[in-house]
Amino acid sequence: MTLHDTIRLIGDQALAASRKLVNLSTKKKNAILNAMADALDQQRDLIKEANAQDLAQAAAAGLSAAMLDRLTLTDARIDAMTAGVREVARLPDPVGKKIWKRTRPNGLMIEKRRVPLGVIAIIYESRPNVTADAAVLCTKTSNAVILRGGKEALHSNLAIARALQEGGASAGLPKHAVQLIETIDREAVRELVQLDDRVDVVIPRGGESLIRAVVENARVPVLKHYKGVCHVFVDATAALDQALAIVENAKCQRPSACNAMETLLVHQSVAAAFLPMLGALAARRKLELRGCKATCALLPSCKPAAPQDWTTEYLDLILNVRVVKDLKAAVTHINTYSSHHSDAIVTADARSAKRFMKEVDSAAVYVNASTRFTDGGEFGMGAEMGISTDKLHARGPMGLEELTTYKYVVAGSGQIR
């Protein structure tokens, strides 16, 4: 069979499975998820063997220590993975939920009801735990899923997918509800994202180049975020100690996260007081600063920022700093350079806060808190499938509800127009 036909067959099988998944009750789905967790637990030796094979190949191929770490499955990580599956079983099921119901003057009863999307394709990179995370979120929402992981994690992903499939099947999961693409041919992704008559949405998770490649080729709708270029604006009325704590947290607590800050904006009226505090923090945390002219004048240790720095996601201990005239200039900077992910203001002025929340066009807007909270768990959504900076369908963290759509169910007694 050609690759083209193989991927179409996987699509056909997923679509057929999705037609069966709509009939599973929440209780049944939760039993399936717990059986999946049991199977992961029972098959942990097989999973670790497969992982060792991937790790050996990756080491031979010269992958970085950070990449090898992301790829590694320890007992603790397998425990966390199975605990995550059981946690999803405990979350409320959005499928079947009534969004609204109304009776029209002609007697028609119209209900807007949450239903599964159908078939979801997930394309991801090296971390093999995504295989389990993505599969269980889709199963919980009665969606069929097609998984495509990174080639360096292929054996690990296959072992995890097999455990999920076997455990799921033992509790009534329809065949082909969870499928993993087994070829490492890159062309498979291209074929997959073209299947708009079988796949309802594709969610790419990984670096910007992966996501751009998916968008470029996709005929299927894509939910995504390219990157997180997040801002903190220290307003004229900010409590400067609080501002410094937020800046330190947003930049340094986990610089590799998409909700970490890349650019600090400082109101001109507090620049002379705040920038020396920032300079001391930078020295203490080994943080490289790249500033505008006004910043460099106040902080001689600061390098000048280049134009492209304002749109760069460093994922590292580097921070852009710009002194701005006022709130309006801060909002304009953010709306121009932000990736529309998460942006914060530190202020004691309620009017500034309100205006910032209204005018900043981002998925999450913060007042007096770190941008690092943009996360499904932190937002109380339970698990998350990723974060969207799109405006259509899902914006911000994508939980279970974001993996559903709705239909109108209309009950009549012979009504005609």
Next chain:
Amino acid sequence: MTLHDTIRLIGDQALAASRKLVNLSTKKKNAILNAMADALDQQRDLIKEANAQDLAQAAAAGLSAAMLDRLTLTDARIDAMTAGVREVARLPDPVGKKIWKRTRPNGLMIEKRRVPLGVIAIIYESRPNVTADAAVLCTKTSNAVILRGGKEALHSNLAIARALQEGGASAGLPKHAVQLIETIDREAVRELVQLDDRVDVVIPRGGESLIRAVVENARVPVLKHYKGVCHVFVDATAALDQALAIVENAKCQRPSACNAMETLLVHQSVAAAFLPMLGALAARRKLELRGCKATCALLPSCKPAAPQDWTTEYLDLILNVRVVKDLKAAVTHINTYSSHHSDAIVTADARSAKRFMKEVDSAAVYVNASTRFTDGGEFGMGAEMGISTDKLHARGPMGLEELTTYKYVVAGSGQIR
């Protein structure tokens, strides 16, 4: 200026206007809408003159009587258009609406709040009233709009847009909030739907070929429906008189509508009783029938259906008819051939009804009612921008709420992770 630069400038202007629109109160927006209605009313002679120019060109170009009728603006139609604008002013404003609000254990207050999408592009065909409909729905939801109508209606559209802009400006509508593309060059559409850093969504309204051309070229997300291939299934327990009334209404009341029925499915156990009733209806309403083998055997006047008939939207008095073994076969037929728009079952069996509603994967699913009710007004949503058969973001009729997205607004007191 090149066409490329012209369209980019229109995009820049729309984006700038969208930044101002977020600060308009509902009261202000309603005043703007009423001022738009006043201007349409006051400028009706200019609008009728422009329309006469379009009609003369269209007649010279040999457009069909149906096309000329669609293009014509009478006083009654201008009255309906202004009444429609005032009606939108009276509808509730979804912008700013709280979807949920929660306080997290760490004290963060998170609100999920409806906000405008930003910039919406609407691409449509001959009916000039769409210019007003689309512009006011976008204005009501604080979105900037870029309009691109059919070339045959250009003068009418320009006159209507000018009235809306002038009326709107007199009540505080930001400049460039409503823009109409004035060139008839087709390349303009291609440029427009590529502007994914300025335009948030494109909504094409018109025939399938227009919509396919937009989707083919779009980098901006598209909300759309290609066509309406809707079904009615007459179940074993259907009250046959009720079924016949629903069939007549769904097919004949307005065959050119996208929610009109194209295919009738009949349970084999009632085929012998129902098909002669259908035959009499067909004779009375001059309805052409195209049937499966079993149908043709029972109704000798029926032509055999060709394979492509099952996926054809006739928009005319032609109906496909198929006898099916049972509910399962009906659902399979619908999920295979339907455009996932609107499908109905006629049944007295609550279990069949429930199963049909669950298993049929369409935007609107009906029990004992005509498919013709799929419409924003009939669903109680007020106005509608069109109907979507997509599953992401908006499914079914798109009202005001579907022209919004949401953001998370997070208020803290110095929280860090």
